[in-house]
Amino acid sequence: MSLPEDYLQYPKRGHGMDHDRYTWSMLKDRPKVTWPNGARVALWVVTQLQWFPLDMKPAVPVPAAMARPYPDYWNYTLRDYGNRVGVYRIFKVLDKLGIRSSVAINSALAEMYPYLMQQIVARDWEVIANGLDMGHPHHGDMDSGEEAALIKGVLETLRGMSGQKVRGWLSPIRSESMNTPDLVAAEGIEYLCDWANDDMPYPFETASGSIHNMPHTMELDDQQILIALRHTEQEYVDQLKDQFDCLYAESVNSGGRIMAINLNPWVTGQAYRIKKLEEALSYITGHDGVWSATGGEILDAFKGQG
Amino acid sequence: MAMLREPGLYDYSPMSERPKITWPNGARVAFWVAPNIEFYELDPPLNPGRRAWPKPHPDVVPHSHRDYGNRAGFWRMMEVMAKYGVRGSVSLNVAMCQHHPEIIEACSALDWEFFSHGVYNTRYTYTMTEAQERAMMEDVIKTIKDCTGQDTDGWLAPALSYTTNTFELLTEYGVKYTCDLFHDDQPQPVNTKSGKLISVPYSLEMNDTVVLSMMGKSSRHYTEILKANFDQLYEEGAENSQVMCIPLHPFLIGQPHRIGNFAEVLEYITGHDKVWVTTGREIAAHYYEHHYDNVVAALTANRGS
Numbered sequence A: 001m002s003l004p005e006d007y008l009q010y011p012k013r014g015h016g017m018d019h020d021r022y023t024w025s026m027l028k029d030r031p032k033v034t035w036p037n038g039a040r041v042a043l044w045v046v047t048q049l050q051w052f053p054l055d056m057k058p059a060v061p062v063p064a065a066m067a068r069p070y071p072d073y074w075n076y077t078l079r080d081y082g083n084r085v086g087v088y089r090i091f092k093v094l095d096k097l098g099i100r101s102s103v104a105i106n107s108a109l110a111e112m113y114p115y116l117m118q119q120i121v122a123r124d125w126e127v128i129a130n131g132l133d134m135g136h137p138h139h140g141d142m143d144s145g146e147e148a149a150l151i152k153g154v155l156e157t158l159r160g161m162s163g164q165k166v167r168g169w170l171s172p173i174r175s176e177s178m179n180t181p182d183l184v185a186a187e188g189i190e191y192l193c194d195w196a197n198d199d200m201p202y203p204f205e206t207a208s209g210s211i212h213n214m215p216h217t218m219e220l221d222d223q224q225i226l227i228a229l230r231h232t233e234q235e236y237v238d239q240l241k242d243q244f245d246c247l248y249a250e251s252v253n254s255g256g257r258i259m260a261i262n263l264n265p266w267v268t269g270q271a272y273r274i275k276k277l278e279e280a281l282s283y284i285t286g287h288d289g290v291w292s293a294t295g296g297e298i299l300d301a302f303k304g305q306g
Numbered sequence B: 001m002a003m004l005r006e007p008g009l010y011d012y013s014p015m016s017e018r019p020k021i022t023w024p025n026g027a028r029v030a031f032w033v034a035p036n037i038e039f040y041e042l043d044p045p046l047n048p049g050r051r052a053w054p055k056p057h058p059d060v061v062p063h064s065h066r067d068y069g070n071r072a073g074f075w076r077m078m079e080v081m082a083k084y085g086v087r088g089s090v091s092l093n094v095a096m097c098q099h100h101p102e103i104i105e106a107c108s109a110l111d112w113e114f115f116s117h118g119v120y121n122t123r124y125t126y127t128m129t130e131a132q133e134r135a136m137m138e139d140v141i142k143t144i145k146d147c148t149g150q151d152t153d154g155w156l157a158p159a160l161s162y163t164t165n166t167f168e169l170l171t172e173y174g175v176k177y178t179c180d181l182f183h184d185d186q187p188q189p190v191n192t193k194s195g196k197l198i199s200v201p202y203s204l205e206m207n208d209t210v211v212l213s214m215m216g217k218s219s220r221h222y223t224e225i226l227k228a229n230f231d232q233l234y235e236e237g238a239e240n241s242q243v244m245c246i247p248l249h250p251f252l253i254g255q256p257h258r259i260g261n262f263a264e265v266l267e268y269i270t271g272h273d274k275v276w277v278t279t280g281r282e283i284a285a286h287y288y289e290h291h292y293d294n295v296v297a298a299l300t301a302n303r304g305s
Helices: A073-097 A107-112 A114-122 A144-162 A180-186 A222-228 A233-254 A274-285 A295-303 B060-083 B101-109 B130-148 B166-172 B208-214 B219-236 B256-270 B280-290 B292-304
Strands: A041-049 A102-105 A126-129 A202-206 A209-213 A257-263 A290-292 B029-037 B089-092 B113-116 B242-248 B275-277
Touching: A041 A073, A041 A233, A041 A274, A041 A295, A073 A114, A073 A274, A102 A107, A102 A114, A107 A114, A107 A144, A114 A126, A114 A144, A126 A144, A126 A295, A144 A180, A180 A202, A180 A209, A209 A295, A222 A233, A233 A257, A233 A274, A233 B219, A233 B256, A257 A274, A274 A290, B029 B060, B029 B101, B029 B219, B029 B256, B029 B280, B060 B101, B060 B256, B101 B130, B113 B130, B113 B280, B130 B166, B208 B219, B208 B242, B219 B242, B219 B256, B256 B275, B280 B292
Parallel strands: A041 A102, A041 A257, A041 A290, A102 A126, B029 B089, B029 B242, B029 B275, B089 B113
Antiparallel strands: A202 A209
């Protein structure tokens, strides 16, 4: 087997990116951002509430999916632990520290457990749409009409149940088709959380106009650190502290920064981990100039810079 | 095509029985840092030897994670290296010269070396005909010359993808050293039919991708690994000089939670007095000038015995 000659042709080899979704821009060249009350770091905690259906057959591999022969009660119930027990530990810690979280929630889970949505709304936390459920990741081979209908249904459910505008979108496992940004923007989504390529919001172009991508963290996701990479709980805490120390220091010369933390309640909501989470969050909120906010509030402050 | 049972690229040469080599000013360790400055395409064509991305395109997470290096991580890494006087030897996807020349200019301003890492990190050498591989090499060498004025002295195959022609072709194009062989802590002659080629140690064991992503170690653990590796080579270098390379990827080392720990490593290593903080090109040049003939003579004598 040999390679076709066009394998050595590069039609998009020019200045900037090889696609039109966003402009090439180095963080160090951007205007300095100022946060409300002169805060140095905006603390953005995202809590993910997800449903992994027992009969899930995702079109692309999903980490933490059912992995054993049907019926895989092992994986189903361990994921569901987060929605019954883990998240209530996280609520307590965040309430205690005065942190308001954005909650990325599957619409099917919101319908299954409406009490969860009541808890989110009662806290004045933000709802981010996290797709239908973890068995339905969006992907490059997905039919565009099917995807459009899926997105519409997800947003109708979440907007109806929360009474919120629902401005943010996080694709299940952050997986998109080439059309996802266009389709969510057409439904009024103002920011995406999927792209892990920046520390700050940046404009993201769609067929329905310019939206933003927010720096939802992939590196500091508890599932990534504790499950995928199998680090210890202390290493998890160290990474959160090291991240904060760097961003806090950078803010002196580079303007306001964003410390994003992503929590999966079935991971950090475990009894033996919750105090480690509290340790890291207490360290962060113990500094002057830390502004705890939701994704939408951070985006508004960012866009308000002109 | 019949496959080889061993590469046939070098002779067996036990560390305990080989000629001593030295570095300038009696240094025990030649220390170099090799940032991989890379461009990954969102929707590259398929090579039958390897898929670029595991999922149907766009594979947003791995793609955007790598893009982080160019947007945010590179600058942090560069500033820390500059602070400790460490010039980079850049393993370059040369399409970066077109896509992000701002990064190339920043490296040039600090007198960093550029060597080849192919055109894109999403275009692999697997299954290329000789003519195709030559065309790729000619593109790389010309692009580096036109963009930076530098000769391509070093080579790390794009995404470490090869044909069995690769090393023979490198000698024809005047490439002096390869980073693709991991069999030694010293430079070693590479056996080719014509021309001269050496390997310069570029360590997978010290590579941030391998340690942090593949082995899954934490940033502080990586710091301990790098220091321990240096300590051992520094001790052994009193006997016979050694090379330590740290291969980096800005999308990993330039993350906020890692950069401070990496600064600690550079402070530690450059704080030793018998360290030659240098580049791949300078290591190769010194080795050719002072050691190559002597080492080849010893290897040739061993073959005869």
